[in-house]
Amino acid sequence: MLPTDxxxxxxxxxxxxxxxIDVITSVSLQNRESRDExxxxxxxxxxxxxxxxxxxxxxxxxxxxxxxxxxxKQRLPDNESLVEDFFDIxxxxxxxxxxxxxxxxxxxxxRDDLQRALSFLFPNAKIIRNCxxxxxxxxxxxxxxxLAVVNAAKEKSVQAxxxxxxxxxxxxxxxxxxxxxxxxxEIARYIKRExxxxx
Numbered sequence: 265m266l267p268t269d270x271x272x273x274x275x276x277x278x279x280x281x282x283x284x285i286d287v288i289t290s291v292s293l294q295n296r297e298s299r300d301e302x303x304x305x306x307x308x309x310x311x312x313x314x315x316x317x318x319x320x321x322x323x324x325x326x327x328x329x330x331x332x333x334x335x336x337k338q339r340l341p342d343n344e345s346l347v348e349d350f351f352d353i354x355x356x357x358x359x360x361x362x363x364x365x366x367x368x369x370x371x372x373x374x375r376d377d378l379q380r381a382l383s384f385l386f387p388n389a390k391i392i393r394n395c396x397x398x399x400x401x402x403x404x405x406x407x408x409x410x411l412a413v414v415n416a417a418k419e420k421s422v423q424a425x426x427x428x429x430x431x432x433x434x435x436x437x438x439x440x441x442x443x444x445x446x447x448x449x450e451i452a453r454y455i456k457r458e459x460x461x462x463x
Contacts, residue, residue: 277316281335284309288353310361329358352398359396378415378440379404380448385455398433400426410434413455416441436462
């Protein structure tokens with residue numbers, strides 16, 4: 265790659281990082297409908313920056329994610345107070361974007377019965393595995409349905425915080441213990457029942 269190419273890519277990255285900062289700031293201030301549209305724009309910018317960074321860093325999701333976080337911190341204006349959940353929103357966008365490639369392969373080859381059940385119930389939906397959302401871990405998150413599903417047997421002691429975060433963002437949280445159910449079809453039936461009860 266020529267030095268001029270490097271400079272051009274560097275300028276594109278900076279421009280997109282600045283746009284991402286503006287979008288994240290706006291996301292926090294909008295109503296839900298406008299927020300979702302801006303969130304998608306932010307994810308698109310993260311994807312664009314990731315592709316550009318691959319030319320320097322290779323395809324490691326970890327390094328690309330770290331680089332984006334560092335670039336955002338460097339480009340933040342010193343004199344401007346950030347919206348309270350700025351870095352939570354950035355983390356959410358990074359999580360959503362970096363899981364898309366894993367998510368598409370996981371839909372074709374589910375790794376466990378819980379994932380198979382979700383793929384069975386929501387065959388056309390994007391299912392994000394191990395999503396970090398507002399500081400809590402959601403084992404499975406389906407953005408289009410505003411639905412999170414977690415394995416109750418694996419949950420640690422942060423249940424109350426997870427409940428609060430999901431409820432305050434309009435996300436339905438379903439806890440499933442696959443060990444107490446036989447196979448993915450029974451898990452799917454259990455999830456359907458839980459969704460009916462809460463609707």
